Amino acid sequence: MTPKELVLALFSAAFIEHDPDAARQLVTADYIQHDPQVPTGAEGLMGLIPLVQQSGMTATTHRVITEGDMVVLHNTYDNADAFGAPSLAAFDIFRVEDGKIAEHWDNLQPIPETTASGRGMTDGPTEITDLDKTQANKALVLGFVRDVLGGAAPENVTNYMDPEVYMQHNPSIEDGLSGLMVAIESFAAQGMVITKFEPQFAVAEGNFVFVATDAIMGGEPWAFFDLWRVEDGKIVEHWDVVSPIPAEMAHDNGKF
Missing domain, CATH: 3.10.450.50 (Nuclear Transport Factor 2; Chain: A,)
Incomplete structure (x- = not known):
């Protein structure tokens, strides 16, 4: 198999x-x-x-x-x-x-009953396309994670996405770059500042790129599992599942 x-x-x-x-x-x-x-x-x-x-x-x-x-x-x-x-x-x-x-x-x-964008956490396109662009799309998304989410060079955001075309499935964030920026500012105001955002591994197939990230937010360890869809060389859609990493686990393998 x-x-x-x-x-x-x-x-x-x-x-x-x-x-x-x-x-x-x-x-x-x-x-x-x-x-x-x-x-x-x-x-x-x-x-x-x-x-x-x-x-x-x-x-x-x-x-x-x-x-x-x-x-x-x-x-x-x-x-x-x-x-x-x-x-x-x-x-x-x-x-x-x-x-x-x-x-x-x-x-x-x-899964909450309502979301900021009106989209569910798992709905949207499912078809895998552009298999020949897998590695280019993976590099694009990892660049976005490094520069924008990780804070290395946030001014490069338009290299990775059209500010107006970013369909959001995170239940707390509205569409577009503006929605993402408002959410980051809101989280920061609540003390949920991200001080570490380190990808651990990525899996890409065609137009979809998944990244698992070890993060520190609000001084506590979190796991960010994100999926992006790429179209014509730009990131256009995002899904994620985010959870705190517990201090005690049923094994010694860690979250990653």
Whole structure:
């Protein structure tokens, strides 16, 4: 199976069919887990599966982004009260090694009833296009993250995006560059200043680029998992899932 097929098979076995035996065949015995609440190793994942089934939680995958041995799923979890909220937006990232899934990262965020832009956290385009532009689009997005979000050269923002064309799915931010700037100023006024924004890995396929970032905001550690869509050499759309990184985890692997 391809990395994408492996990951979708595991996701189906674990979260739809609730079949630990099928799931176990797809992962390495020393499966590395970065979800703060789930123990590492294959058995940590197997222990999660009956809890998912008992809770009645359902999962929907909206986008699948694959590059090399990395696969990103953009998901919604419903009936997820047992895991923190009625509905959760999530990114699940898997690394494949020698025909099995060897590592998993994720980030989850409650989905609010209303958003600043009127868009949901997971709706919008899903079609992957421009495969020949994958690396150029990846470089564009990483430049935007470095210069604009990381603060290295924010004056270069128009190199990466049209200020008027930036469709926003973050529930707290309105469309356009103006919406992003207003949000940053609002967060700063609340003491939520970003003092560290360091990408840990990126996964790109065609017009979609995903970046996982280790951040310090308001003096506390946060994880930013962002997905951007690129069109004609400019960033035009953004989804994210943002969550604090807990001090204690069920393993020693860290969030990243």
